[in-house]
Amino acid sequence: xxWIKESNxxxxxxxxxRILKCGRIPKHIAFIMDGNRRFAKKNNVEKLEGHSKGxxxxxxxxxxxxDIGITEVTVYAFSIENFKRTKKEVDDLMRLTxxxxxxxxxxxxxxxxYGLRIRVIGNRDYLPDDIVKIIxxxxxxxxxxxxxxxxxxxxxxxxxxxxxxxxxTLQGLNSGEIEESDVNLNLLxxxxxxxxxxxxxxxxxxSGETRLSDFLxxxxxxxxxxxxxxxxxxxxxxxxxxxxxKYQCVAKELDAxxxxxQSLEPLSAKGLAYIDRIKARRFELLKQTVAS
Numbered sequence: 001x002x003w004i005k006e007s008n009x010x011x012x013x014x015x016x017x018r019i020l021k022c023g024r025i026p027k028h029i030a031f032i033m034d035g036n037r038r039f040a041k042k043n044n045v046e047k048l049e050g051h052s053k054g055x056x057x058x059x060x061x062x063x064x065x066x067d068i069g070i071t072e073v074t075v076y077a078f079s080i081e082n083f084k085r086t087k088k089e090v091d092d093l094m095r096l097t098x099x100x101x102x103x104x105x106x107x108x109x110x111x112x113x114y115g116l117r118i119r120v121i122g123n124r125d126y127l128p129d130d131i132v133k134i135i136x137x138x139x140x141x142x143x144x145x146x147x148x149x150x151x152x153x154x155x156x157x158x159x160x161x162x163x164x165x166x167x168x169t170l171q172g173l174n175s176g177e178i179e180e181s182d183v184n185l186n187l188l189x190x191x192x193x194x195x196x197x198x199x200x201x202x203x204x205x206x207s208g209e210t211r212l213s214d215f216l217x218x219x220x221x222x223x224x225x226x227x228x229x230x231x232x233x234x235x236x237x238x239x240x241x242x243x244x245x246k247y248q249c250v251a252k253e254l255d256a257x258x259x260x261x262q263s264l265e266p267l268s269a270k271g272l273a274y275i276d277r278i279k280a281r282r283f284e285l286l287k288q289t290v291a292s
Contacts, residue, residue: 007063007066016241017241021068024248025069026070026200026201028197028198030076030203031203031206032076032204033075034205034207035206038207042231047092048093051096057232061240071147073148073150074153074216076213077156078122080123080156097131101138102134104138118138118150119149120139120154122193123155133289135152140290153215153216168191177274178268178271186267192219195279200220202223202224202226202244203216203223203225212225222257223254224251226243226247228243
């Protein structure tokens with residue numbers, strides 16, 4: 001299935017979305033796409049088929065987000081912990097990933113039309129070279145799109161992300177690019193994989209599990225957490241609408257909680273320059289990977 005699914009909402013679904021738009025719509029929403037393997041077991045099919053159905057649901061969900069005006073989506077696609085699964089399942093997932101990103105490159109004109117930018121966040125040191133290259137090509141191909149941003153957390157854990165941010169900060173201190181006085185929460189936040197993206201206002205997890213599983217622990221400190229018992233491939237528009245409605249009911253309280261947190265100190269001139277260099281290095285590495 002395509003990454004971009006044509007909208008096929010009926011009049012009643014469209015009406016419900018229009019009503020929701022009268023309330024607060026989050027700018028950034030995140031999904032823990034859990035339940036693909038249980039879906040496969042439930043339907044007596046191979047695990048790979050469950051994961052493939054999960055991708056189809058992602059395509060559909062992205063269209064819902066587009067229809068209601070959400071401009072950034074982050075999905076938990078593959079945890080570093082998932083490498084502990086059987087070799088066959090991991091290999092199958094890598095093949096599926098390569099197939100889906102190849103499909104993305106083939107339909108790049110459609111992505112340009114929608115203004116969808118792809119950014120893969122995670123530790124690429126764990127990934128095979130062919131996967132690293134094809135996701136770099138997808139990122140590079142869509143780098144100038146600016147209407148919607150899709151963050152795919154792949155080979156990711158929040159602990160690894162925070163450790164990377166700390167190491168980047170230490171590198172800056174050791175190289176003399178920044179001083180101890182330049183280090184603050186804002187600098188550390190800017191060193192995360194998500195860089196200067198707004199934190200997600202709503203995090204949805206499917207399958208009935210009520211934990212974050214090391215996903216966006218830093219960024220989700222003031223997010224509304226919505227847990228639903230449906231398996232990811234079975235998520236419906238009504239489930240999505242209900243999650244948005246529940247978020248709208250507590251949006252003001254979340255704002256108050258966010259305001260009560262200590263305000264982030266602004267980046268110093270050295271801090272700003274260092275973050276710009278980090279971004280430039282990441283982009284240069286991206287170009288080198290594409291060219292290799």
